[in-house]
Amino acid sequence: MKHILVTGGAKGIGKAIVEDLAKRGHKITATYHSSKEAAEKLAAKYPNVAFRQVNLENREAIQAFVADIVASGEPIDVLVNNAGLYVGKTFEKMTTEEVLQQIDLNFTAPALLIHGLLPVLKKSKAPLIINISSQVVRVNLTDEAMYASVKTALSTLTQMLRAELNPQGVRLATIEPFGVNTYGIPEPSDMIKPEELAQTISMAIELPDHLQLDNLGLSHINQPRPDYLAWIER
Ligand SMILES: NC(=O)c1ccc[n+]([C@@H]2O[C@H](COP(=O)([O-])OP(=O)(O)OC[C@H]3O[C@@H](n4cnc5c(N)ncnc54)[C@H](OP(=O)(O)O)[C@@H]3O)[C@@H](O)[C@H]2O)c1
Numbered sequence: 001m002k003h004i005l006v007t008g009g010a011k012g013i014g015k016a017i018v019e020d021l022a023k024r025g026h027k028i029t030a031t032y033h034s035s036k037e038a039a040e041k042l043a044a045k046y047p048n049v050a051f052r053q054v055n056l057e058n059r060e061a062i063q064a065f066v067a068d069i070v071a072s073g074e075p076i077d078v079l080v081n082n083a084g085l086y087v088g089k090t091f092e093k094m095t096t097e098e099v100l101q102q103i104d105l106n107f108t109a110p111a112l113l114i115h116g117l118l119p120v121l122k123k124s125k126a127p128l129i130i131n132i133s134s135q136v137v138r139v140n141l142t143d144e145a146m147y148a149s150v151k152t153a154l155s156t157l158t159q160m161l162r163a164e165l166n167p168q169g170v171r172l173a174t175i176e177p178f179g180v181n182t183y184g185i186p187e188p189s190d191m192i193k194p195e196e197l198a199q200t201i202s203m204a205i206e207l208p209d210h211l212q213l214d215n216l217g218l219s220h221i222n223q224p225r226p227d228y229l230a231w232i233e234r
Helices: 012-023 038-043 059-072 096-121 145-168 192-204 224-234
Strands: 003-006 027-032 047-053 078-080 126-133 171-178 215-218
Touching: 003 012, 012 192, 027 038, 038 047, 059 096, 078 096, 096 126, 096 145, 126 145, 126 192, 145 171, 145 192, 145 224, 171 192, 192 215
Parallel strands: 003 027, 003 078, 027 047, 078 126, 126 171, 171 215
Antiparallel strands: none
16 A cells, blocks of 8 residues: 555546545545545545645645645655646747746646655655656647647656656656546547546556656557658658
8 A cells, every 4th residue: 555645636637546546545645726526525435535725836835735744744655746737729829827837837836746745755665756748748739839848848857857866766757648538528439538547557656666667658549649640741
C-alpha cells in the first residue's frame, strides 16, 4: 500500500486515476479546485481517499498545501501531477490571462509541488513523481502552441530532474497521452478511455522499487496522428 498524492483527482483523468488506485488498496490524498461535489462523492465511496481543495494557479495556496503535508509528517510515496488546463486557441487569440493560466497550472504548479514535497517524498523507501504531459509535445498542431510549450517544459523538467534525483533514489516518469475522452463524447472509436490511462499509470506505480518508467506515450491506434500524416505527405 502506497500513499499517493494526485492533483485534480475529482474529474476526468484524475478521477479515473484516484478510483483505479483506491480499488487497488492504496491511500490517496487528492486535490480538487471546483469539483467539490464530485470530490465529496469519491471520498464517501472510498474510505482510503481524502480530498483537499487547492487552487493550483495560486502560489500562496500551493505553499500552504505543501506546508500542511510537510507538517503532517506522513511520507508520500508517489506524487501524480495531473491537474492541467487545455486551451485550444491560436496564440494570437489567447487572452493574457489564458497565456499565464497555461504556464501557472501546467508548469509552475507541478514544479512548485515537486520542489516543496521533495523532503516528504524522500522519506519514502521508493519515491516516484509522475508528471502528466501530452503527446502534443511530439507533434505540430495549430491552436496548441502555448499548451504544447508548457507541456514540453514539464517533460523536460522531468527528464532533467532524473539526472539530479535518481542518484538520491527518487524516480520520475513522464506520461504523454494522446486524446483521452474526458470530453463526454459517447463511445468514440479513436480515443483512450480515462480508465485505460489510469490502469497504465497504476502499472507505472506498481513496478518494482528499482524500476522507473521514463517516458510513456499512449495513443489509440485509430486516432489520426498529425505527425504521421505530415511524414506520409512528404
Ligand atoms: N484529455 C486529454 O486528451 C489529455 C491528453 C493528454 C494530456 N492530458 C493532460 O491530463 C491532465 C488531466 O486532463 P483531463 O482531460 O482530465 O482534464 P479535465 O477533465 O479538464 O480536468 C482538469 C483537472 O484539472 C483541475 N484544475 C483545473 N484548474 C485548476 C486549478 N486552478 N487549481 C487546481 N486544479 C485545477 C480540475 O479540477 P476541478 O475539476 O476540481 O476544478 C480537474 O481535475 C491534464 O494535465 C491534461 O493536460 C489530457
